[in-house]
Amino acid sequence: MKSKKKTHVVILGAGISGLTVSYFLNKLKVKNTIIEKDKVAGGLLKSFQIKNFVFDNFIHISHAKNSIAKNFFKKSSSYYQLNPKPNNLYKKIWIDHSPQFHLYPLSFQEKFKIIFSYLKRNKKKDFRIKNYENWLKGAYGNYFAKNFPMKYTEKYWATKSKNLSTSWIKFRMQEISFWELIKGSFFKIFKDTYYSSDMKYPKKGGYESFLKILKKNKNIKYNSKLNYIDHLKKKIYFNKKIINYTNLVSTIPLPEFSILTKNKSKKLIDHAKKLRCTAGIIISIGLNTEIKSRTWFYIYNKDFKASRVYAPKKLSQNNCPNGKSSLQAEIFLDNKKKIDQKYLNSIKKNTIDNLIKYNIFKRENIEFIDIKYKKYANVIFDKNYEGSRNYILSYFKKLNVDFVGRFGSWAYLWSDQCFMSGKATAQKIYRENLD
Numbered sequence: 247m248k249s250k251k252k253t254h255v256v257i258l259g260a261g262i263s264g265l266t267v268s269y270f271l272n273k274l275k276v277k278n279t280i281i282e283k284d285k286v287a288g289g290l291l292k293s294f295q296i297k298n299f300v301f302d303n304f305i306h307i308s309h310a311k312n313s314i315a316k317n318f319f320k321k322s323s324s325y326y327q328l329n330p331k332p333n334n335l336y337k338k339i340w341i342d343h344s345p346q347f348h349l350y351p352l353s354f355q356e357k358f359k360i361i362f363s364y365l366k367r368n369k370k371k372d373f374r375i376k377n378y379e380n381w382l383k384g385a386y387g388n389y390f391a392k393n394f395p396m397k398y399t400e401k402y403w404a405t406k407s408k409n410l411s412t413s414w415i416k417f418r419m420q421e422i423s424f425w426e427l428i429k430g431s432f433f434k435i436f437k438d439t440y441y442s443s444d445m446k447y448p449k450k451g452g453y454e455s456f457l458k459i460l461k462k463n464k465n466i467k468y469n470s471k472l473n474y475i476d477h478l479k480k481k482i483y484f485n486k487k488i489i490n491y492t493n494l495v496s497t498i499p500l501p502e503f504s505i506l507t508k509n510k511s512k513k514l515i516d517h518a519k520k521l522r523c524t525a526g527i528i529i530s531i532g533l534n535t536e537i538k539s540r541t542w543f544y545i546y547n548k549d550f551k552a553s554r555v556y557a558p559k560k561l562s563q564n565n566c567p568n569g570k571s572s573l574q575a576e577i578f579l580d581n582k583k584k585i586d587q588k589y590l591n592s593i594k595k596n597t598i599d600n601l602i603k604y605n606i607f608k609r610e611n612i613e614f615i616d617i618k619y620k621k622y623a624n625v626i627f628d629k630n631y632e633g634s635r636n637y638i639l640s641y642f643k644k645l646n647v648d649f650v651g652r653f654g655s656w657a658y659l660w661s662d663q664c665f666m667s668g669k670a671t672a673q674k675i676y677r678e679n680l681d
């Protein structure tokens with residue numbers, strides 16, 4: 247293996263993406279350094295523990311299909327194979343997922359409205375591809391679209407469906423035929439429509455256990471505050487120090503990376519400001535008793551601010567002490583929204599009051615409540631997404647920067663996809679630097 251001795255790759259961020267790039271560069275004997283702002287590695291995949299209860303930052307399950315990623319995760323941790331059946335809270339009714347296939351519990355009037363508007367829907371392709379709202383109306387009819395996915399979109403994507411593009415949908419939404427709609431409306435039959443059937447979760451230690459091998463990395467400079475990057479001189483200024491690089495890989499949020507550039511153009515900044523993302527508030531609740539709950543449920547009700555709630559014990563029994571249980575609620579908002587303690591308290595109250603109102607647990611069952619704010623959750627696929635992202639990526643392509651990961655490349659990537667793109671980037675850099 248002949249890589250140029252002077253090659254030094256600097257990787258920004260020690261989440262799964264940055265750790266993977268470094269891991270494969272180490273295997274190829276290419277010098278590299280990771281610069282990480284936190285005091286620990288793992289990024290969004292870090293799990294956390296409160297009083298022997300284990301939680302993740304948002305529900306995480308591996309949907310890895312690629313055998314390389316699957317085997318790597320397997321080497322890191324033993325796991326449970328899962329077959330979860332999530333459900334949905336709609337008004338006061340519980341409906342199996344996906345709701346369009348399981349409308350049986352709804353009133354006759356509501357079923358009639360859904361079926362009638364389904365038959366009248368506009369199926370034309372040019373109407374449907376215009377935006378996500380049209381796509382939904384074309385797939386399900388106005389009534390179902392307005393009461394189910396359009397409501398959920400406002401909660402999960404923190405914007406109206408008409409502001410979203412359709413490029414990201416792919417396998418994520420299931421279309422339905424007339425007969426399937428009728429069958430699910432009048433017969434109590436379960437149809438498994440979840441887009442991933444191969445789901446895995448570590449037996450112990452939360453989702454982070456899949457990072458066990460990657461976290462053995464010794465090249466990480468923790469607690470690093472980046473000041474700016476001089477792309478022409480190939481120097482990074484951080485913590486009053488300078489580090490030289492030959493190759494730069496970024497896994498940190500693309501808008502933040504753009505702002506760190508020395509002598510940046512106004513156009514670059516304008517595009518960086520146009521990129522939008524949701525932030526997430528996660529409310530983790532320890533309970534002194536067992537509860538009845540599916541692995542997770544989606545919430546359509548507007549007055550219940552959480553979009554989704556998951557039960558860690560359903561992923562692994564080791565996530566909770568014996569005889570106890572826990573839940574974590576996810577609330578999403580635009581990450582440009584300013585939040586303060588008062589806002590966080592109101593979200594916490596809303597979540598707990600509603601979980602009690604819908605009989606998930608009783609107030610006296612609560613052992614603790616923990617609240618966290620995560621500034622980056624899901625990239626928002628609005629009308630500026632493609633143009634601004636492409637402009638920024640091509641701007642830095644000329645400066646030979648590689649972007650990896652969910653926030654680095656500003657895309658809807660799962661952890662296994664981050665792993666695979668990290669591996670591919672390490673190999674690409676190696677090939678480019680061969681003697």
Ligand SMILES: Cc1cc2nc3c(=O)[nH]c(=O)nc-3n(C[C@H](O)[C@H](O)[C@H](O)COP(=O)(O)OP(=O)(O)OC[C@H]3O[C@@H](n4cnc5c(N)ncnc54)[C@H](O)[C@@H]3O)c2cc1C
Nearest residue numbers: 259261262263283289290304306307623651652659660661
């Ligand atoms: C709600 C939700 C649910 C998800 N569910 C799943 C799931 O079920 N299955 C799945 O596989 N994936 C899931 N994902 C996706 C998964 O979390 C991501 O794909 C993955 O964690 C992204 O890893 P990353 O390394 O690209 O980014 P990150 O984990 O964000 O890592 C980036 C690192 O960069 C560091 N950093 C940031 N800024 C700076 C800076 N200025 N200087 C230095 N360091 C910096 C951060 O501290 C962090 O360590 C989910 C994500 C969300 C939001």
